[in-house]
Amino acid sequence: MKEKLKSMLTEKRYIHSLGVADAAARLAGRYGVDLEQAYTAGLVHDAAKNLPLEEALEACSRLGVQPDEFELKNPALIHAALGAEYITEQFGITDREIKNAVRYHTTGRAGMSMLERIVYLADMIEANRSFDGVIQLRTLSEIDIDAACITAANMAIRRIIEKNQLIHPNTLYARNDLLLKRAKQKQNEN
Ligand SMILES: [Fe+2]
């Protein structure tokens, strides 16, 4: 699988993918998710990332993936929805949870599974990433995965606003859902 993936990606993207697989497996150990499932999801999460746009759109119609209007306006997002089907075609991966983790790794969504949260975060905190706050985000992700996801979503939203790009609604749904969940947990504790 690694050899094939390597041939599909740029070197930089392949190294990033190995980093995400490692980070995902580490978080899986921390949060009680199957290590191999998390490693595999991390490894293939960007499998469709380096397809030229024309090929990506072709693959979308071949695999029955319909990019939404936000993905069409920001084609960098297409690789996630496409990736979920592309990994089935290219690697025979049919595990629904892995497919959803790939599908929502960029935007997140409301009601993310633990594996989805793990891959979402691993994508941001893997060892090759460097941005302001990455070290704190790594630490937080070991302590409280939901708080880390909220911080990650806040960072992503700020970055999107700075670039004056569209915010995918799923990113807002993901953040609101996690904030509401935490508010309810706090209420129950009192
Ligand atoms: Fe990605």
Ligand SMILES: [Fe+2]
């Ligand atoms: Fe990635």
